[in-house]
Each structure stands twice: as C-alpha cells, then as structure tokens.
Amino acid sequence: MSDRCGGCTAVEVPYADQLAAKDARMAELFAGVAPAGALRPIIGMADPTHYRNKVISPYAPARGRGARQAARAARSDKSAHGPAILTGMYERGTHRLIPTASCLIENEQAKAVTLAVRDIMERHGMEPYDEDAGTGLVRHAVVRVGHQSGEVLVTIVTNGDELPASKAFCRELVRRCPFVTTVVQNVNTRQTNVILGDEERVLYGPGFILDTLCGLSFRISSQSFYQVSAGQTEVLYDEAIRLAGLDGTQHVIDAYCGTGTIGLVAAARGAAGVTGVDVVESAIRDARANAAHNGIGNAQFMAADAAVFMRALAARRADEADPAPLVVMMDPPRSGASPEFLDALAALAPERVVYISCDPATQARDIRHLARAGYEVSVVQPVDMFPHTDHIESIALLARSEGARP
Numbered sequence: 001m002s003d004r005c006g007g008c009t010a011v012e013v014p015y016a017d018q019l020a021a022k023d024a025r026m027a028e029l030f031a032g033v034a035p036a037g038a039l040r041p042i043i044g045m046a047d048p049t050h051y052r053n054k055v056i057s058p059y060a061p062a063r064g065r066g067a068r069q070a071a072r073a074a075r076s077d078k079s080a081h082g083p084a085i086l087t088g089m090y091e092r093g094t095h096r097l098i099p100t101a102s103c104l105i106e107n108e109q110a111k112a113v114t115l116a117v118r119d120i121m122e123r124h125g126m127e128p129y130d131e132d133a134g135t136g137l138v139r140h141a142v143v144r145v146g147h148q149s150g151e152v153l154v155t156i157v158t159n160g161d162e163l164p165a166s167k168a169f170c171r172e173l174v175r176r177c178p179f180v181t182t183v184v185q186n187v188n189t190r191q192t193n194v195i196l197g198d199e200e201r202v203l204y205g206p207g208f209i210l211d212t213l214c215g216l217s218f219r220i221s222s223q224s225f226y227q228v229s230a231g232q233t234e235v236l237y238d239e240a241i242r243l244a245g246l247d248g249t250q251h252v253i254d255a256y257c258g259t260g261t262i263g264l265v266a267a268a269r270g271a272a273g274v275t276g277v278d279v280v281e282s283a284i285r286d287a288r289a290n291a292a293h294n295g296i297g298n299a300q301f302m303a304a305d306a307a308v309f310m311r312a313l314a315a316r317r318a319d320e321a322d323p324a325p326l327v328v329m330m331d332p333p334r335s336g337a338s339p340e341f342l343d344a345l346a347a348l349a350p351e352r353v354v355y356i357s358c359d360p361a362t363q364a365r366d367i368r369h370l371a372r373a374g375y376e377v378s379v380v381q382p383v384d385m386f387p388h389t390d391h392i393e394s395i396a397l398l399a400r401s402e403g404a405r406p
C-alpha cells in the first residue's frame, strides 16, 4: 500500500536503517558547511508509529462497479443504503483516492473518526464531494488530537452552507467515537486543492481543543498551526532551548513564530523577554491568546514580514546605548529564509542564532550566507519528526565569530 498511497516512502525500510540514511543525507548536505564534529547523529522517535496527531481525510464517490462493490464490502454498517464512499490517501502524484482502513503513521483515534464519518455519511445518504464535477457535500474531515490532553477536534469541510441533520450527525459521531470533544463545520465552495475555507461554525463542544507542550497549554482551533507530531516536538524544542543557552539576561526573537510555541517555551525557560514575528495575522492572534492563557507577561507578538521586522529592529538597536544581549530563534518554512532576512539578521548581530528547519538543504544554503556575514556553526542536530518519510528536521546553532563586525 505504501508504494501507492503517497504517504510514506520508506515504510518497508527498518527504522534503524532509515535513521542511518538520514544521517548520511545530512553529512552530504553539511560537508563544507559545518566543521568536523559539529554534525550530531539524528535523534530518532521513541515509537515511530501513529505519531501524526493531525489527519486529513478526503471523501469521494466510489466510481465504477468494482470500486462501489469494494467500498460497500468495507462498510462496517451493512444496513447502510447511501452512496458508496471512498476515504483514505491519494495515490502518489495523482488525485485518485486509495481507500485505507488503517495507517502506520496516523493517530489511531483520528483514523477511526475519519472512517466513522464515512459510515455515517453512507447511512444518512450524505453525498461526498466530486472534485471533477464540483458537486456533492462533504469534502474532507480534518481531525486533530491533543497529544497529552487526548481532546479531539473534528472539522467537517463542506461544499456549501447547509449540513442537513447536523445535530444527528454529531450525536452519531460522538456515540461511535466518544473521545471526540468538539465538531466544527468549515465551508469551502472553491474548486481548489486548499482544504479549509474561511467560514466556520461550531456544531458541538467549545470549537477548540487544548494540548500541553513542554509544560505549557496551547489552544488549537481548526485553522491554527500546530506541529503534527507533538511528542517529538517536545524533543525538538528541549534541544533548541538548550542550545539557545538562556541565562535570564537575553532577549529572544522568535522569527517565523507561528502560534508562538517556541517563544513561549523560551519565555518560560530563562528568556528575559520574547518578541515573536509571523506574517500570518491569525497565527499572531493565537500566539497572543496562548501567552495570556499561560500567564506569560514577558512575550509580545507582531504580525509582519520577518525580514522587514528584523531590518527595523536592527536600525532601532543601533541607536540604543546598551542593548540587551540577543538570541534569535528562527523556524522558517521549507523554502528557508530570504537573503533580505539573513542580511537583516547579520546587521542585528545577535550573539547566538538557533535555526530550526524542516528542510536541511535550504538551511545549509542559509548557513553559508550567514558564514559570509561572520557567523560560525558549532552544532547541527537533526531530529526525526517524520519517520517512514524522507523528511528531516534540523537544528543548527550559530554564533558570531570573534572579531566579526555587525
């Protein structure tokens, strides 16, 4: 199945060999970038199964007699009379749905919810979305599970405002999956690959879940960014904060902060103050709410382009008589940081930079850029956030070399 469903590329490879292959890839990428001894072995996941606490499942009509018969045979409820519906993963490189009853990496409760939604749809005659024709109602279920709290948020994405018998739908879903704590309807009528639309209504429960990460509590709604592998995120953040070497005197810039998770953990673990910046306004609203929710008063969050923000900050600090020592923690998207951001970072001249990346190739490129501006990398620590795939997360610690001028 793995070779078809498009999810895991390395599921047939023993986990130890997957880690060795990732170490070899990192050595290749960082040859000539990090000095000998700086690159550490990857930190593997204690249990590399069912780690994804966010599961996105599309629904589609079963086409052709064979597919319909197979879908009906897979029904847990044999008395269902509605349309035969497929749910699972897309075949690699296509939009063809491969029905899957189980998955090695998805959270098992979340997977059970996606299957229960399909069964309820079939029982109640709810049409799945047909992406070619743009017809039908239910497009996706997005299920998020609180790693520590166990709370479960289900977002049903519909192609239209109406969700007939929504109360009965929720009742039936909670009866089948009693761990579901809240259900939200998201309306997306656009013919696009983007999963969520802008309009939402809460159908059941509070409309969000809470989860605990590194001892702090985070509020997760259907649109919030939250790491999909929360258990290993604690390993990643513990390592990043340790490398930041916070001793109570430094101000931390959390660049590309999302909902503020890294900055808030830094605020709780030795930063004198934190300023977070992200370009997405809703993420900044969530970050501020998360700070308030945790009673953290020394963290502020700005909605801005990170490069523009860094340039302005560098100009302000140049005028300060005795600026506080600064540590920049940065976690850009896969494309890495822009040259403008890196130049502004060099002008800001923090004593340390902790660079977290989900694409070590762009991270190595950016470290080369920072080396030309006088920064030296002393540690590169890969962390396996996505077992059975070829993705690697990596933390790099950089410091301004002796004699380097901002």
Ligand SMILES: C[S@@+](CC[C@H](N)C(=O)[O-])C[C@H]1O[C@@H](n2cnc3c(N)ncnc32)[C@H](O)[C@@H]1O
Residues within 6 Å of the ligand: 225, 226, 227, 256, 257, 258, 259, 260, 261, 262, 277, 278, 279, 280, 283, 304, 305, 306, 307, 331, 332, 333, 334, 358
């Ligand atoms: C990998 S996520 C990191 C999120 C966060 N640090 C976390 O761990 O939850 C990258 C973030 O960069 C933000 N981003 C992308 N381009 C940006 C830009 N030019 N300026 C500021 N933020 C940006 C995205 O909105 C996203 O939240």
